[in-house]
Amino acid sequence: MIQKLIDKIEQTEAPIVVGLDPTLAIIPQSLQKKYYNQTGETLESVGEAILSFNRAIVDAVCDLIPAVKPQIAMYEAFGIPGLIAYRQTVEYCRDKGLVVIGDAKRGDIGSTSAAYADAHIGRTVIGERSYQAFNEDFVTVNPYLGSDGVRPFIEVCQKEDRGIFVLVKTSNPSSGEFQDQLVGDEKRPLYELVAEKVAAWGAESMDGDYSNVGAVVGATYPEMAAEIRKLIPQAYILVPGYGAQGASGKDLKAFFNADGKGAIVNSSRGIIAAYQNEKYAKFGEANYAQASRQAVLDMIDDIRGAIG
């Protein structure tokens, strides 16, 4: 699966992913009202509004980008109707030829991780039939439970040609509380130990020069990324934290390998809420999707400039 993502990145010349993380603060009021007028201020109305919003954004940017990353929490907050919108968003994006990275940060003990892996990147077998419950191409995985919590995902990667990104060093301010703790006689940060495990797990699921097992490293920590990059030469790094979380193109060079590959940079609010940004205000709320397209074009310029 990683090769498919690499091919899409080369085709678009854009190592970027658009985070589809809709909230009621982002979806235009007029679009929300359209559905509230039909079915009231209900979870179902919001589910419809989310799907409509996502489709418009995807239609406007799908020729420019290789992948999208819906954050499932933003859908789970709206219960079953929200998760229906998530499932439909995944399917819509796949139909448009985009690689879909489900940002679910799942992880549990063995048999339970296997259930999550089946749900998100695999198949659930019922008698003689099987179903792809959520059907993402990649899913993000939390490593806190160790190898036997991660390996069920890798087994499904192998069986179904899918991929995972394991949290190594997250983009948030307090990520260092546990992830930066110095461990062992070498006093290395914990995230480096996790990165080494990513390299080992990744060797079990290679696809061309890169592995189906990638890592999440926040754009907000470029110095640490440079060290992590050396530890996992065959892993793609999914990089959150660009844009709204504060990092810019110049911070990103450390995340890429010398071959110009090895990283894909996410922006969520910076793209899908572009119409609310002064820089793109001229588009107006009604043209929110076109504002998103311009924000994607600007992000591609910024990143090509930084890594070129």
Next chain:
Amino acid sequence: MIQKLIDKIEQTEAPIVVGLDPTLAIIPQSLQKKYYNQTGETLESVGEAILSFNRAIVDAVCDLIPAVKPQIAMYEAFGIPGLIAYRQTVEYCRDKGLVVIGDAKRGDIGSTSAAYADAHIGRTVIGERSYQAFNEDFVTVNPYLGSDGVRPFIEVCQKEDRGIFVLVKTSNPSSGEFQDQLVGDEKRPLYELVAEKVAAWGAESMDGDYSNVGAVVGATYPEMAAEIRKLIPQAYILVPGYGAQGASGKDLKAFFNADGKGAIVNSSRGIIAAYQNEKYAKFGEANYAQASRQAVLDMIDDIRGAIG
């Protein structure tokens, strides 16, 4: 919320929780076939079978126990119909007066954790209305992202009188890979650092003598539990790993405080799949719920004997 759980434990004299983690290997064949005959080998059929199975178990044991712990992964594997069964299971258990611990192990960066917290233990606001998307009393939380990933859950605990259990030392064989790493100048295991954070976070949401912020510590690591117990005197410990994962009553004393409080022990397969255990085979598949009741009675005896 922790006080409600403590009251229920004192009322039942049973510091135990039944894990509602149905799989197709556990739900009796005859029950599955009933729904397959109606609607085929579909996700919807399984959703109905899960709900029917859970209801029968809950009806058979609800007078004996204070709480249940549905593992959401086992429902997520069956997609939207599975999650509908999860939501209905939560509601059914609440109606029976049981405390519901949603085992979701969620955790993300701040605003995303807030969405998960709203989804599971809080409310999602839509215009002038609000909805409880999954409506559990407690949810389990993964701490790998640090304080700003956990604190949104605590804020919701305060606002809605709910609770969380934070993963400290999990029951699985490889939990030590990261959790046991020795950190800092004192060379303490990472899980102790997490436990100290649990104590600090917990002080922000007290409810009587105990905190709404509890910890998950596996029954499979009783020596470590003894140390953790000292670090978090005001936290309840949710203890997985009893029964099918190998621990027994004698391993459990270390998890409790001197007042006989402070822990609640989970058994999942040991209870809900009791009818498949040679010990309870006399009940037969048709009386699976009665086998579960006997298994609960035996577990209560085992644990009362160990901590009494």
